[in-house]
Amino acid sequence: MNLSDENGKDRASLAVSKDGPALNLSDESGKSRATMGVTKDGSASGLGLLDENGKARIGLSMSKDGPGLMMMDEKGKVTKSLP
Numbered sequence: 649m650n651l652s653d654e655n656g657k658d659r660a661s662l663a664v665s666k667d668g669p670a671l672n673l674s675d676e677s678g679k680s681r682a683t684m685g686v687t688k689d690g691s692a693s694g695l696g697l698l699d700e701n702g703k704a705r706i707g708l709s710m711s712k713d714g715p716g717l718m719m720m721d722e723k724g725k726v727t728k729s730l731p
Contacts (some may be wrong), residue, residue: 681698
């Protein structure tokens with residue numbers, strides 16, 4: 649399912665695959681800027697924030713092992729990771 653802006657460009661999409669549900673938010677140019685998903689069985693979830701070039705910069709996750717946080721530079725190299 650897609651939601652479009654006043655110009656007809658897709659800005660949000662919601663999908664359910666064999667892996668689970670996912671939400672994607674896009675900027676005015678159509679590039680993904682935020683993604684969120686949950687595994688089919690609900691054992692893990694995650695949120696990703698992407699920069700203007702569509703590269704992942706922050707990832708936040710939660711699983712049975714606990715929370716996780718990753719921060720990446722503009723080249724995709726992990727600069728911080730918790731735990």
